[in-house]
Amino acid sequence: MKTLDLMKRFAPYFKKYRATLALDLFCASLTTLCELVLPLIVRYITNTGMTDLESLTVQMILSLGALYLVLRVIDAVANYYMANIGHVMGARIETDMRRDLFGHLQKLSYSYYSNTKVGQIMARVTSDLFDVTEFAHHCPEEYFIAAIKIIASFAILGTMNIWLTLIIFSILPVMLVCSMYFNKKMRRAFKASRDQIGELNAQVEDSLLGVRVVKSFANEALEEEKFKEGNHKFLDIKRKMYRYMAGFQTTTRVFDGIMYIVVVVAGALFMINRQITPADLMAYLLYVTTLLTSIRRIVEFTEQFQRGMTGIERFGEIMDAPIDIKNVPDALPLRKVDGDIEFRHVSFQYSDDHTEVLSDINLHVRPGDSVAVVGPSGSGKTTLCNLIPRFYDVTAGEVLLDGKNIKDFTLHSLRSQIGVVQQEVYLFSGTIFENIEYGRPGASREEVIDAAKKAGAHAFITQLSDGYDTYVGERGIKLSGGQKQRISIARVFLKDPPILILDEATSALDNESERVVQESLEKLAHGRTTLTIAHRLTTIRNATVIWVLTEKGVEEQGSHKELMEKQGVYYHLYRMYQDTMTR
Template sequence: MKENNINTKKTSYLIKRFLPYFKKYKWVLILDLFCATLTTICDLVLPMIVRYLTDMGMNDVESLTVRLILTVGAIYLGLRVIDLIANYYMANIGHVMGAKIETDMRRDLFDHLQELSYSFYSNTKVGQLMARITSDLFDVTEFAHHCPEEYYIAPLKIVVSFCILCSVNVWLTLIIFAIIPVMIFFAMKFNNKMRTAFKKSRNQLGEINAQVEDSLLGVRVVKSFANEDIEGEKFKEGNEGFLNVKKEAYRYMAGFQSTTRLFDGIMYITVVVAGSLFMMQGIITPPDLMAYLLYVVMLLASVRRIVEFTEQFQRGMTGIERFIEVMDEEVEIQDSPDAKNLQAVKGEITFDHASFHYADSDENVLTQIDLTIKAGENVALVGPSGAGKTTLCNLIPRFYDVTEGRILIDGIDIRSVTTHSLRSKIGMVQQEVYLFSGTVYDNIEYGKPGASKEEIVQAAKLAGAHEFISQLTDGYETFVGERGVKLSGGQKQRISIARVFLKNPPILILDEATSALDNESERIIQQSLEKLAKGRTTLTIAHRLTTIRNASTILVLTEDGIQEQGSHDELMSKGRLYSRLYNMYTTNEETVGN
């Protein structure tokens, strides 16, 4: 998804993609358009009433009785009551329909975002996604409600008015309506430019969101380097860029509105001049001219509503287009049509000639990996950065799919089972712990939604977290703050381990789970991880090599694949890469300690 793409799709294509969202509310929409018809009839009747009464007053004033006038007034008042009810329905239920469509689109967008792969999020700014799922869809409510109404009422009024006016005088009607196509031509020229400008403004707003999110989430780094001025300049640049884009949009909008106002004046003066000339020649009567003027006022009011709605229309189209851009992102990891649930997992993992490269590169990160990890075995992965240790582990829960070969669990190809059942059997503890905004209880329960308090407390005890949780101000009901900012790194890690204890998966992946901790926290966490790994198939990505000495098998992974394999003692006795890495690490540790 290209964030700065300003190429706009055809309006007809966008509307075609948007129409299915009306399906659930088709009867609401039909009744809404019926009400729009009623309000239109009420508007069209008034000029005819004025013409009728004026004509009688000029040609047969004696027949213009109080009773007739009151009857006509009562009829029109009745029409206005109908108009009141119809307009209330349009303003209330019609808007609710638009809000429901916006809600449905936001739900679909969020669901689709949940399905997109790691690679999508690696190339997309979260601030841009926030703009697309919130502000981009705000205008859809007004668009979904008003678009059918406005583009139904305006043509209806134009067609009916044309027929009525033709019955009065064909030539004057043709003169007036000949101006409308010219007006539409100029309006369309500005329309397209407005659309492009509004999309630019949406993209720029997304960039501002991304920049603000980046600065606020990294506020501690900003303050520690005293770089508030730098962040302020970055924001100023984005903010002024947004202003410039909006200036461009408003310039085209002003041209659009000014042009339509010019044609307003042309239509009025045409009716007055041509109508007066026809009246001098006896072709039309004064009541006819008055009716013409009233219909022109009504027509121009309709055109002005369309003009005023055009900005909303373009905003709505832009929001729909940006919505479709995300919805069209391909879901890379999908269940096969005949996928089955993975059940009763023992935990044997097999890499069978597995290779992998990222979508934006043809160079393999992993090449022809052949590996079998027995059920319950504790395997550690070591090696230089960039060798593919994390990537190898991410292939097991299908965060990415192998580009060649296959991965099996208990002899079953993981691509033949549902991703939900596969991932439910795998627990992950990572270096970067993410805690959701909420309480300690909520974050542990995330491992097994609906778990009892007893289960959550037991999981916390197994993770060595119960003691410090009990000392918090509100215990398990303590709010952790955004991303767990109120807790230390060790406390957050223990909560994440408790979460996995609660999940109780047969396969466990530990991705440098202690590398960012101090020695004391590492010792406590390591004890918890050893408890957690007991009886499970465990893969540990190790940064601190002393923590994996007791692993049953250690794999040394490099860019050329698995270079060494064996226990700690076996690999040390060979004196090759693992031995050098271990000696280098322990030497550095001793140096730091001294």
């Protein structure tokens, strides 16, 4: 993205803090005033000493010294404000951007996370926005100071000798062109650096979360080699980045020298021709020093500027990611739910590869029915159920709840009425109590314990050292699969939704854990409209209706008895499952 476009995108974040920014820039102008006054004082004393030494009294010198001392006090107070409040303003802007970024991430659909590495997202939420704090504070400040110094210096020096001033300032555009060349190179290098650090984060996260698999296959050396490759790639990018930075800084130093030598040589020639006084030439050198000091600060800030621009650009890339699933205009909150679900001519395909998963599906679930969805892997069982809470939106057709299109309801109210128990349980890093309470934030301890009892989890929880306050570890690593699943069921019990989706909730458990969890699920499903996706077909024989989903669509539907008598797809799936279990 172009720098101007990025600045326009970033500018609204200053709106809340425009008073702070205005005061910060006012303080910046005060500190600049102090630097601009010193050469004038030196020039005045030098000129007076050379032309009328007797008029240069002690009182005058002390008065000028006192004036400069007052200016230095003002400079110190202004600089304190800039360093303190100015930086806090930058931190507040960073906080606002991180809030907006996280809020946008919460609204993005499953498909976004299916195609984006979490490590890349983490880099953008953390390290990328760290650079914005310094950028937000220093960018307006440094360029404002530089603008004041350049304009004021030109005006003051022009009164001394306009031709020497024009010669000096004619060098600045050439310096600017060279700087812009290296700036573009640095921007690309910084962007590549940020992208690669995101890849490294993703790789480290992947390796550490899968550390048990790594160790079980004794593949530590392989992981180190993969990391080494990514780490060296990052080093190569940094080498290129620092090469451009070195070129930028070297070019600036060369122009520094050119400007000094021009002032000395041209100024001396003008002085020989009596077109400039020695005092004015001395003032020239001081102003050029002030000017070059300001340019050096801009040079030093350029690295931070490019980091900030890169952070804003990567921030914008996420913020520009479209929210595929959102509330339609005039969406209404869903209040009372009977649990009547209908799929009417539903088709679905993923947006990234346009592979059609479901085609013209027509199904109906009556309130309180227990529906089982079976079929071979890849037939779209999970996708079909994910359409109900709008984790994905249909490509064609509509899903109805109690006779109304689910898109007519707000997302929050719709999902609040649906409980999902998945095969892969996710527990947050925290206590057992906090993980169960997540089903209904703010629930009392008694309500949490009651939900755990219904889920068959209370007995094992009370046997733990800290009971409900036991820390479960990252992703619940300290608990067994069956224990984690029962906590996830307790979470749904606490939520108490009228519609329930069980996505292969017992397929990863051993027989004993499956039996306990299955009993909990049966309690949970009682009186609710339930859709169960199952591989273990013995667990769904009591379902009201079974849907057999294949790549051709819904091939069969009926009760277990009806489908077995039909001896079709379900019959063969069931017999195959039984044969597998008896081996």
